[in-house]
Amino acid sequence: MTLSFQAAVAGRGFDVDLAVRPGETVAVMGPNGAGKSTLLASIAGLLRPDSGRAELNGRTLFDLDGGKPSWVPPHHRGTALLAQEPLLFPHLSAVDNVSFGPRSAGVPKRDAKERALRWLAEVEAEHLAGRRPAELSGGQAQRVAVARALAADPALLLLDEPLAALDIHSAPLLRRLFKRVLAGRQAIIVTHDVLDALVLADRVVILEDGKVAEEGPTRAVLERPRSSFAAGLAGLNFIPGTLDGAGVRTSQGLRIAGHDEDLGGSGEPGRLPGSGGPGVAVFPPSAVSVFLDDAHGSPWNSFAVTITDLEPHGDQIRVRAGSLAADITPAASADLGLAPGMTVHFVVKAAAVSVYGT
Amino acid sequence: MIQRPGKLPQARPRTQAAAYSGIPAWVRALAVLAAVVVVLPLLAMVLRVDWTQFIPLVTSEPSLTALGLSLRTSAASTLLCILLGVPLALVLARDSFRLQGLLRALVLLPLVLPPVVGGIALLYTFGRQGLLGQTLEVLGLRIAFSTTAVVLAQTFVALPFLVVSLEGALRTSGSRYEAVAATLGARPGTVFRRVTLPLVLPGLASGAVLSFARSLGEFGATLTFAGSLQGVTRTLPLEIYLQRETDPDAAVALSLVLVAVAVAVVALAYRQPAAARAGAGQRTTTAAPAGGDVR
Numbered sequence: 001m002t003l004s005f006q007a008a009v010a011g012r013g014f015d016v017d018l019a020v021r022p023g024e025t026v027a028v029m030g031p032n033g034a035g036k037s038t039l040l041a042s043i044a045g046l047l048r049p050d051s052g053r054a055e056l057n058g059r060t061l062f063d064l065d066g067g068k069p070s071w072v073p074p075h076h077r078g079t080a081l082l083a084q085e086p087l088l089f090p091h092l093s094a095v096d097n098v099s100f101g102p103r104s105a106g107v108p109k110r111d112a113k114e115r116a117l118r119w120l121a122e123v124e125a126e127h128l129a130g131r132r133p134a135e136l137s138g139g140q141a142q143r144v145a146v147a148r149a150l151a152a153d154p155a156l157l158l159l160d161e162p163l164a165a166l167d168i169h170s171a172p173l174l175r176r177l178f179k180r181v182l183a184g185r186q187a188i189i190v191t192h193d194v195l196d197a198l199v200l201a202d203r204v205v206i207l208e209d210g211k212v213a214e215e216g217p218t219r220a221v222l223e224r225p226r227s228s229f230a231a232g233l234a235g236l237n238f239i240p241g242t243l244d245g246a247g248v249r250t251s252q253g254l255r256i257a258g259h260d261e262d263l264g265g266s267g268e269p270g271r272l273p274g275s276g277g278p279g280v281a282v283f284p285p286s287a288v289s290v291f292l293d294d295a296h297g298s299p300w301n302s303f304a305v306t307i308t309d310l311e312p313h314g315d316q317i318r319v320r321a322g323s324l325a326a327d328i329t330p331a332a333s334a335d336l337g338l339a340p341g342m343t344v345h346f347v348v349k350a351a352a353v354s355v356y357g358t
Numbered sequence: 359m360i361q362r363p364g365k366l367p368q369a370r371p372r373t374q375a376a377a378y379s380g381i382p383a384w385v386r387a388l389a390v391l392a393a394v395v396v397v398l399p400l401l402a403m404v405l406r407v408d409w410t411q412f413i414p415l416v417t418s419e420p421s422l423t424a425l426g427l428s429l430r431t432s433a434a435s436t437l438l439c440i441l442l443g444v445p446l447a448l449v450l451a452r453d454s455f456r457l458q459g460l461l462r463a464l465v466l467l468p469l470v471l472p473p474v475v476g477g478i479a480l481l482y483t484f485g486r487q488g489l490l491g492q493t494l495e496v497l498g499l500r501i502a503f504s505t506t507a508v509v510l511a512q513t514f515v516a517l518p519f520l521v522v523s524l525e526g527a528l529r530t531s532g533s534r535y536e537a538v539a540a541t542l543g544a545r546p547g548t549v550f551r552r553v554t555l556p557l558v559l560p561g562l563a564s565g566a567v568l569s570f571a572r573s574l575g576e577f578g579a580t581l582t583f584a585g586s587l588q589g590v591t592r593t594l595p596l597e598i599y600l601q602r603e604t605d606p607d608a609a610v611a612l613s614l615v616l617v618a619v620a621v622a623v624v625a626l627a628y629r630q631p632a633a634a635r636a637g638a639g640q641r642t643t644t645a646a647p648a649g650g651d652v653r
Contacts, residue, residue: 044537044541045541046541073546074537074540074541075542075545075546077541078543080541080543081537081538087534089539089553091559100542100552104542104543104544105543152541154541
């Protein structure tokens, strides 16, 4: 029970290699246009990649590399797709929507209805069985859509931002529901919300510009991000460069001193410091202090930045300078008289900076 | 409490007071003129009807024969339009292939072609000397100047109405429901029957009604291709034209019958303005590729 997938779509700069292990839920994250929807569409068979091959549970989904290309149409793939909008068939009642998959598979009408009612009960929507989609709220409709996708008994469930269109009250309920139904089920969930990745997924894959930028267990990726997107998700400052001793030298020649933080054998150990390979310096905004002048000793990193934005962040003020951020108290911000456009110094202790190879 | 404010800047019709429409006064005036152009002749005709003779004129034997023939052939051609027009609209709206634009333009041609020209074209296709006529003759089929010819002529002129209206509906509804249905395991036939058709049913219905109306009023192509044999090819419009020479009162009375049918048909087609117009009216706003967005 696995998915192996490799495909390229030249027109979209898409080239992704991905695997989903048995019973595993993989979160796919990345900026808009990174290729997340292309990935799902290619797996579901709604889009035909230019090259590549994919297999689900030993069955070929497509093989466009060999001498004679093969391509299985969507209705034979067993990959139910759940989108941001529920897309319930408006002319069918909730229960008929849910029984659509079983009916299409040739299950007799009564059995299909029975199965549909079971799935509606599973998503706590049994009482909505007779309603038309137009009579359902957004959260109710999405619950019915979940039941419909599951009733089709998919080998792989594809979720395309299933919580994004829901209001603030429905989303937590749906997330709990997903937590329950995704347990032990093979699924790919595209999401913008790091909470979804943490709660629902075993592993996260970060897509950037149509390529896999990094992947790994959700927690590890958030603790030691190797892509600026993952660092952004984790709310960490992220400075890429070349490893230089226990620090990183950026392309502008700035050296950020830090400490090499090994994961203690659990993850892949960072490359040895001083190797000259690519590396990153990562530190939380809370470890950054802001000063008007540059007067600090060697255990400190200090670099001049121009403030681009000030915004409230919890009970702190987040000072943004391009891709970097510092969290300081409102009092400190007022004392310093900070305003966008000002040039200040971000100062961070070397001990607070994690440096590792990428 | 009809106490209107003393000064309304440019009094506008009270029914439209809620929303600002921005229509200049001279445009309104021209719109009224347009309505007059359409309504006045109809009114003139109604005024000319000899009501004392109306029932006998309309129920005379040739009239009833013509009316019956008209209804039967129009029903048959509407059926043919649905049978052929639905697949054509689907291919035009959802597929993408070379020369698709050209095909669409050609299919719409009968909308703007003089029906007489259509009749001549049909004659040179199915007529005895026509492209297929000789082959059909060998098979013992003679189409020109038969009731079949009437149905063919009506289908020729009415098909674009169904295709245009349905293609618009198909484009508006997009193909996202179809994509979901396919991932749920429905084969294309099932998707077509259980998802596509029900979703565009309003568009299909209004297209079919318009096709029926166009078939009912068909004159030029029918006369050219099918002739005017009583009980065989003389439909109501042909009967009216013939009667006009000998019995103007009968022509007027029969015309009124056709007007009544047309009014009923239009009322039927636009009963649900939201759904039907979404089909026919929004074609220009749906240029975005429907197949690519699978979000």
